Amino acid sequence: DIQMTQSPSSVSASVGDRVTITCRASQDISNWLAWYQQKPGKAPKLLIYGASTLQSGVPSRFSGSESGTDFTLTITSLQPEDFGTYYCQQANSFPVTFGQGTRLEIK
Amino acid sequence: QVQLQESGPGLVKPSQTLSLTCTVSGGSITSGGYYWTWIRQRPGKGLEWIGYIYNSGSTYYTPSLKSRVTISVDTSNSQFSLRLTSMTAADTAVYYCARAVWELHPRFDSWGQGTLVTVSS
Numbered sequence: 001d002i003q004m005t006q007s008p009s010s011v012s013a014s015v016g017d018r019v020t021i022t023c024r025a026s027q028d029i030s031n032w033l034a035w036y037q038q039k040p041g042k043a044p045k046l047l048i049y050g051a052s053t054l055q056s057g058v059p060s061r062f063s064g065s066e067s068g069t070d071f072t073l074t075i076t077s078l079q080p081e082d083f084g085t086y087y088c089q090q091a092n093s094f095p096v097t098f099g100q101g102t103r104l105e106i107k
Numbered sequence: 108q109v110q111l112q113e114s115g116p117g118l119v120k121p122s123q124t125l126s127l128t129c130t131v132s133g134g135s136i137t138s139g140g141y142y143w144t145w146i147r148q149r150p151g152k153g154l155e156w157i158g159y160i161y162n163s164g165s166t167y168y169t170p171s172l173k174s175r176v177t178i179s180v181d182t183s184n185s186q187f188s189l190r191l192t193s194m195t196a197a198d199t200a201v202y203y204c205a206r207a208v209w210e211l212h213p214r215f216d217s218w219g220q221g222t223l224v225t226v227s228s
């Protein structure tokens with residue numbers, strides 16, 4: 001199975017800050033990576049797919065990038081509603097696997 | 108906009124079989140390019156993909172659960188189902204159904220609200 005390792009495991013930031021979350025794949029996954037946001041008690045919400053394509057309706061302060069097997073989710077100008085846990089997911093090969101999550105707290 | 112809704116028992120006894128159903132509305136379950144998926148999340152843990160089914164009936168399951176899992180589809184009722192046998196406490200989780208888009212870049216673009224299944228005697 002392809003292992004997806006996220007860092008940091010948790011982050012605390014203030015409104016207006018820029019936040020970066022990284023996901024590293026254990027092997028090449030091309031750009032078959034998606035990012036999700038999950039709030040407590042809710043289902044995950046798709047933010048980005050294809051490593052950098054913004055899902056329809058997602059604010060433009062969210063962006064994604066890739067460098068080899070390292071993928072980055074960036075939130076510019078953090079908003080209060082951005083709290084939650086963020087997951088990366090690969091589907092380059094089966095089984096589909098997710099990162100362990102990064103918990104984002106608003107200071 | 109497509110909506111998904113899970114239904115099924117919230118409590119299952121050890122060794123029993125779990126059966127969950129996901130009802131799809133606002134879109135056709137027979138539309139091409141979509142794979143109907145089950146994902147679970149153990150309490151306080153991350154997401155685990157269980158498997159998917161296409162409207163043709165073709166399936167793919169995660170290897171760790173393959174011997175115990177069956178996903179089926181009922182296109183006439185716009186539903187797909189999960190069956191997981193020999194349940195143990197380790198299967199206690201929130202179970203989500205989701206729609207997967209597999210063209211170009213696979214992603215899960217629509218999710219049900221999730222249903223908590225507890226395994227306990």
